[in-house]
Amino acid sequence: MAAPMSSPHAQGSNRTRTIMLQVLGATAPGIALMTWFFGWGTLINILLASTCAIGFEAAILRLRRRPIGFYLNDGSALVTAWLLALALPPYAPWWLVLVAIGFAITFGKHLYGGLGQNPFNPAMLGYAMVLVSFPMEMTSWPVWRGIEQLQPAFAPTLGLMEGLQRVFMPGSLPADGWATATALDLLKNNSALTMAELQQAQPAFGSMAGRAWEWVALAYLAGGLYLLYKRIYSWHAPVGMLGALAVMSLLFWNGSGSGSNGSPLFHLLGGATILGAFFIATDPVTSATSNRGRLVFGIGIGVLVYVIRVWGNYPDAVAFAVLLMNLCAPTIDYYTTPRTYGHRKAKRGLGKGAE
Amino acid sequence: MTAQPRIWDIPGGIHPPQNKHQSTARGLEQMPLPARLVLPLLQHIGNRAVPVVQIGERVLKGQLIAEANGPLSCPVHAPTSGIVRAIEPAPYPHASGLAELAIILESDGQDEWTELRPLLDYRDEQPLNLLDRIRAAGISGLGGAGFPTAVKLASRPDHHIDTLIINGTECEPYITADDMTMRHRAPQIVAGIEVLMHILKPDQVLIGIEDNKPEAIAAMREAVGERPMQVVVIPTKYPSGGEKQLIQILTGKEVPSGGLPADIGILCQNVGTALAVHDAVLLGRPLISRITTLTGAALERPTNVEALIGTPIADLLAFAGLRQNRLYRLVMGGPMMGFTLLDSSAPIIKTSNCLLAGTIEELPPPPPALPCIRCGLCAEACPAELLPQQLHWFAIGKDYEQLQRQNLFDCIECGACAYVCPSSIPLVQYFRAGKAEIRGIELQQSRAEHSRQRFEQRQERLEREAEQRELERQARAEKAARAKAAREAQAAQQQTEQSEQATEPKPAEPDLARIQSRKVTTLSAEQKQLKIAAATARMALQRAQKQLAANPDNADLQAQIPTLEQAFTQAQQAFDAQMSDQEKQ
Numbered sequence: 030m031a032a033p034m035s036s037p038h039a040q041g042s043n044r045t046r047t048i049m050l051q052v053l054g055a056t057a058p059g060i061a062l063m064t065w066f067f068g069w070g071t072l073i074n075i076l077l078a079s080t081c082a083i084g085f086e087a088a089i090l091r092l093r094r095r096p097i098g099f100y101l102n103d104g105s106a107l108v109t110a111w112l113l114a115l116a117l118p119p120y121a122p123w124w125l126v127l128v129a130i131g132f133a134i135t136f137g138k139h140l141y142g143g144l145g146q147n148p149f150n151p152a153m154l155g156y157a158m159v160l161v162s163f164p165m166e167m168t169s170w171p172v173w174r175g176i177e178q179l180q181p182a183f184a185p186t187l188g189l190m191e192g193l194q195r196v197f198m199p200g201s202l203p204a205d206g207w208a209t210a211t212a213l214d215l216l217k218n219n220s221a222l223t224m225a226e227l228q229q230a231q232p233a234f235g236s237m238a239g240r241a242w243e244w245v246a247l248a249y250l251a252g253g254l255y256l257l258y259k260r261i262y263s264w265h266a267p268v269g270m271l272g273a274l275a276v277m278s279l280l281f282w283n284g285s286g287s288g289s290n291g292s293p294l295f296h297l298l299g300g301a302t303i304l305g306a307f308f309i310a311t312d313p314v315t316s317a318t319s320n321r322g323r324l325v326f327g328i329g330i331g332v333l334v335y336v337i338r339v340w341g342n343y344p345d346a347v348a349f350a351v352l353l354m355n356l357c358a359p360t361i362d363y364y365t366t367p368r369t370y371g372h373r374k375a376k377r378g379l380g381k382g383a384e
Numbered sequence: 385m386t387a388q389p390r391i392w393d394i395p396g397g398i399h400p401p402q403n404k405h406q407s408t409a410r411g412l413e414q415m416p417l418p419a420r421l422v423l424p425l426l427q428h429i430g431n432r433a434v435p436v437v438q439i440g441e442r443v444l445k446g447q448l449i450a451e452a453n454g455p456l457s458c459p460v461h462a463p464t465s466g467i468v469r470a471i472e473p474a475p476y477p478h479a480s481g482l483a484e485l486a487i488i489l490e491s492d493g494q495d496e497w498t499e500l501r502p503l504l505d506y507r508d509e510q511p512l513n514l515l516d517r518i519r520a521a522g523i524s525g526l527g528g529a530g531f532p533t534a535v536k537l538a539s540r541p542d543h544h545i546d547t548l549i550i551n552g553t554e555c556e557p558y559i560t561a562d563d564m565t566m567r568h569r570a571p572q573i574v575a576g577i578e579v580l581m582h583i584l585k586p587d588q589v590l591i592g593i594e595d596n597k598p599e600a601i602a603a604m605r606e607a608v609g610e611r612p613m614q615v616v617v618i619p620t621k622y623p624s625g626g627e628k629q630l631i632q633i634l635t636g637k638e639v640p641s642g643g644l645p646a647d648i649g650i651l652c653q654n655v656g657t658a659l660a661v662h663d664a665v666l667l668g669r670p671l672i673s674r675i676t677t678l679t680g681a682a683l684e685r686p687t688n689v690e691a692l693i694g695t696p697i698a699d700l701l702a703f704a705g706l707r708q709n710r711l712y713r714l715v716m717g718g719p720m721m722g723f724t725l726l727d728s729s730a731p732i733i734k735t736s737n738c739l740l741a742g743t744i745e746e747l748p749p750p751p752p753a754l755p756c757i758r759c760g761l762c763a764e765a766c767p768a769e770l771l772p773q774q775l776h777w778f779a780i781g782k783d784y785e786q787l788q789r790q791n792l793f794d795c796i797e798c799g800a801c802a803y804v805c806p807s808s809i810p811l812v813q814y815f816r817a818g819k820a821e822i823r824g825i826e827l828q829q830s831r832a833e834h835s836r837q838r839f840e841q842r843q844e845r846l847e848r849e850a851e852q853r854e855l856e857r858q859a860r861a862e863k864a865a866r867a868k869a870a871r872e873a874q875a876a877q878q879q880t881e882q883s884e885q886a887t888e889p890k891p892a893e894p895d896l897a898r899i900q901s902r903k904v905t906t907l908s909a910e911q912k913q914l915k916i917a918a919a920t921a922r923m924a925l926q927r928a929q930k931q932l933a934a935n936p937d938n939a940d941l942q943a944q945i946p947t948l949e950q951a952f953t954q955a956q957q958a959f960d961a962q963m964s965d966q967e968k969q
Contacts, residue, residue: 035479036717036812039720261759263764320764366771366790371628376791
């Protein structure tokens, strides 16, 4: 007979590992399209990042004298690695990936006590760290497949060997004509052209929010909807973030002139918005805890993304917006406690005790 | 049958595998008479019953063997005829596994009833008499908690109960005791409900049954017929059968935190309790048996039995064909809220609705807990709209203030949060431990408060006594001082008189005359008034002086003294002047 234990004696089949694997699976459409547009770079990123993440995780678990296999098995390190790998430019130099992942796993996760204890999203912390430290590497995005039809002078998308060469021997191949600015970059630095002219002159703008980007965003959206359908997370954070971004970009939409801040659609489908809304803002550990809190958390990210994109110094802002809102999450929790059964209203605020 | 009334949804809830079909295939079976019955004196919430039988005494079926001890208690009756063999601590079905004082009854196989007093025309009876009958029949809630039914029915005498809810939800997986009770005892349940209606006079009666029990619903609908009760079918969801949850589903109202359903005019009773009320009033039978589910994959023939209270669990399991080698965990109650039993020699008691003999595949040990990732699934499952992830956090940190602020005590321990937790965190255990720790601290605090009050009262009493003694001492001292003063004055006067006589004999005569005249002179009204005024002023002055002696720091008194002294001097002078005036005259 089993040792006595208290109720409940039955348990559902859901496991943390399952959740993590579902999240990994939901990135598949995005990865597929990224690979289609940018070649092997994304996959090399992911492989490299995963290897680094597992290595760092195992090493630190060993230092912390924790059972390595048990904790590696939860899959959380892989999620951090994949999300970071998707955020970094394809064909990023190997040391960039190593530094970003190392920082994310060590400083973002384990210094706070490992899974579940970290106040900041580890992937975004790693991303922000390399973004502020190595801006040149972080902004050289390769051109996308199919560009040759528009501007035949550009080199075609790289093959596997060439890609590996770029990753592991950075600088050995010419960057000229290979890398390009993203649509958000172009918009940020534009002051002379109207939106229509910009779209004409720069192939990076596609039809809505950046060529290739808009399609990748839609693929992430599909993955996100799948996770929503699977009830891995609730709709609150993504809807809050996208809604707030839409409202901000509508409020401050100053037309399609040369000083344009970009249309709502441009902001929603451009940059890392969708990836952020469905894969970053939904990280349960670092967001607010109640549904209402997550809505507020998402709204905060949406507003900050717009503010930093339009009035700040960086072309994209998801990482910074998420990290800033991570800071606010505990406070949001105090003010968004749901009303408990049998209570007339919720106890909110920073007080203590039963009152 | 009227149309289905409106129902409300509860937040959260889960849909675990129901596993109810296993135990419903064999109908309702009668358990053979056991040779030995163990009757714990505490089968309810409240005080332990007091035995009224001697060891060796023969008792009849239905005879009172232990009487209620106080209002919040329940009597115990002999479930069959036989000899009282012992009154001693015996195995007891409780999560603690501790023994409990019990009457051990050896059955004589005759099953001979004591004389019963059925009451068919209960409608002529006062509700209070019916309550007495229910109390005397030893009925406590058969749904699980075991609260004495008569106490519950009279819990808020000043509140009118407008809604009587009969709980036939039975939302926990595996358990089918209420289902079987309704299928096989529907007319009796309805008769019992009518007794309750006569006592409570509710405006409406709602019988809530989950939609996974179509046979029970049909049987109850048929038994209800045209009576003013409504069978309300509610969606199957755990924990819809919790009292608070069922009230919310059927009425949309919430029981105030820390309050009772009666506070909002609602009373909830289990179908089994209604059946027991029927037996007690219409048949005159006390509560000596109940319907219990025997289920689990370790049993060859899972079933429902009508078993005598006190039947050893081992007997019941043997009846259902226990395969000991397959038994991994024996649970009393359901898999969500039941507790593990270590000793199958413990009996079933009035609250025992199910015995779940689970195999290791059925009730596997939980995997080791992973860290909480705050996924929030627990909060989505919580029917009380708590934030289990936050409670867990504060419970680990032993932050009792935050635990209370997060309404830990509104947790009904349904286990939905732990069921959905992907990290297999034993949340309910954390919450139970947290509650126990807070209760312990509160007990300590109330004890400390109690002893503080006692200490303060003692101090106060000692001070009062010291003050009293001081006052008495002062009074004595003053008296002595006055006596001394009087003696001195007398001595001085004698001296003066002597000296006066010696030196100046001349005025002696008038003086003598004065004394003589004084003795005979009666005081005029004016003089009397002045004398009284002087005496009053003197007394006021003395009182103030005494008080000042007791409270030397009192500034008010200090300020009063000169005024009073002045008033006294003036009054005395006025009186003296009057007197001397008189003498002059």
